[in-house]
Amino acid sequence: MEKWNELCYMLSENIPSNMSEQLFELKVIQAFEKLGWSEYNNEIIVRESIQVGASNRISPDLVLKSKELGNLFVVEVKKPSFEIDNLTFKGQLSSYMGIMRVDVGILIGNKIQLFLDGRFFKENGIILIDEIDFERDNNKGLNFVKLFSKENYNREKIENYAKEKTLESKEIEGFKKLKNQLLSGNYNEKIVTYLKTELLKEYNENIIDKVFQILEVKIANNSNIFPLINHERKRIKKYNTFENVDISTKKLPIGQYVRKTFNDLVSTNSIDKSEIERLQQGSYSKLTFDIQFPFLAKENSKYYEKIRYWKNPYHIDGEFYFVTSQWYEVPANNDRPYYEEWLNKMKR
Structure with a gap:
């Protein structure tokens, strides 16, 4: 975890909010060298100009490679003040991955996004497999260090990690969908119908109906449970705070x-x-x-x-x-x- 915390310091904590993309790129290169890769040994290729067709050229920010396997993955660097949840950035990375014939791509800006070629999931384009905030002691960050350190780099491990994250994402979405479905109200009637059917084995229908006239059966949130899926006073500054503003909540945006x-x-x-x-x-x-x-x-x-x-x-x-x-x-x-x-x- 110490190495990940060091990356957080280098790429987030110890940089000005208005740092240029070019200077941030140097920080990213240093970060990968901390993970064992060497620009000196041509394992980190910076802005290599590559011919595409008769008249076009591309220059990916960073390409990580090895002498034995050639190009391994592409890294696109964005200004840390930018939000990298941007389809343009994703499209750019996808193009570079296709042209460089690599399956793994990384976007680095205000956070890290990991992408894998969609063919592993029988889909087109590239698939976001994980998103990592620059937070110390972040387990996702620890996984990033394990996967992308030079000594540990293995594409099969990344593919397995991607499958696990995709399954986890589907579980979260499934959980949300089922919860909302059960809270929709339609299932309350079904539960009552089921209970009445079961109770008819022991009580007559008239008694059951009278009891349910004074009882309410419904599915509600348990406020004490959050499902876990793979997860001194300072000087007071004068502000115009939001406190005591009178706004009715009825149909508010x-x-x-x-x-x-x-x-x-x-x-x-x-x-x-x-x-x-x-x-x-x-x-x-x-x-x-x-x-x-x-x-x-x-x-x-x-x-x-x-x-x-x-x-x-x-x-x-x-x-x-x-x-x-x-x-x-x-x-x-x-x-x-x-x-x-x-x-x-x-x-x-």
Whole structure:
């Protein structure tokens, strides 16, 4: 884990937020040399100009290779202030992987994304197999070091890892789908019908109907259970905080709804310190809210960017926290159900 923590320091903690892509690329080269690869020995090829067709040329940022096997994987480097969840970046990496005839590709910017050729999954293009935040003691980071250290590099291990991550992702999606299906309300009637059928073996129908008139059977969230799938006061700065803003939650857009209801939780001290810590973690926020940034960030956090967080912070236990503004409510990306599930858990 020490080597991964060192990479976090090199590629995230010890760089300015406005670092240029060219300087960040040098940091990435140093990081791979920490993993045993050598630019001097031509194992890290930087911006090699490659002829494509009669008149075109390409220059992948980094190509990692060995004398025995040739090209192993491509690395595309993006400015660390950019969000690399970008189809253009993915398309660029996919093109380079195809032209260089490699199956593995890596995007590195504000985090790391690992891709594998889709043919291993009988799909077209390249497939995102894992996303790794620059967080110390991150088990995903430890796996990255194991997979991409020169002494351990083995494509078959990467393929097996990809299959495990794909299965894990399907389990998470299956869990969410089944949970939402059971909470839809249709299954409450089915449960009642089943219970009545079973009870008819011991009681008459009239008694059963009278009992169910005063009883309610429903499936509800267990606020005490989160399924785990492979997972001092400071000087107070003067801010115009969001506290005491009067907004009705009725039919509010998702952004206003989050700000208002989170303010209610803060004002009633409904969130404990451990939850505040978890809300500052990218992985926890992704799993809990299906969002791409940590729910909370301090101004001096590596995650904090003005364009990603609302300008008015919340004052919690003597410190100021900003809440991410990246919330969506469209058919293809609806964050409201995830937030409401968490909100109900905090209220109980």
